[in-house]
Each structure stands twice: as C-alpha cells, then as structure tokens.
Amino acid sequence: MNKDEAGGNWKQFKGKVKEQWGKLTDDDMTIIEGKRDQLVGKI
Numbered sequence: 116m117n118k119d120e121a122g123g124n125w126k127q128f129k130g131k132v133k134e135q136w137g138k139l140t141d142d143d144m145t146i147i148e149g150k151r152d153q154l155v156g157k158i
Contacts, residue, residue, distance in 0.1 A: 129144045132154070147153040 133139055
C-alpha cells in the first residue's frame with residue numbers, strides 16, 4: 116500500500132489497513148485518520 120492509496124477513500128483504506136494489520140482497532144483508525152505519520156508509527 117502506497118501513499119497514493121492512503122490518500123483515497125478513507126473507509127476503503129481503513130478496511131485495507133485493518134486487513135493487513137489486524138491489531139489496529141477502529142479507535143486507532145479514528146485517531147490517526149488523515150495523519151499518515153501516526154499510521155506508520157502504529158504499524
């Protein structure tokens with residue numbers, strides 16, 4: 116998954132992230148929404 120994919124539809128992106136890194140919760144995704152650096156830190 117690259118930066119361009121992350122910039123698209125947030126709901127779709129969130130689903131892909133949770134599939135690849137199941138340890139992330141909905142709360143984690145809400146907190147890091149739009150903050151790519153925080154996402155990278157979480158994974």
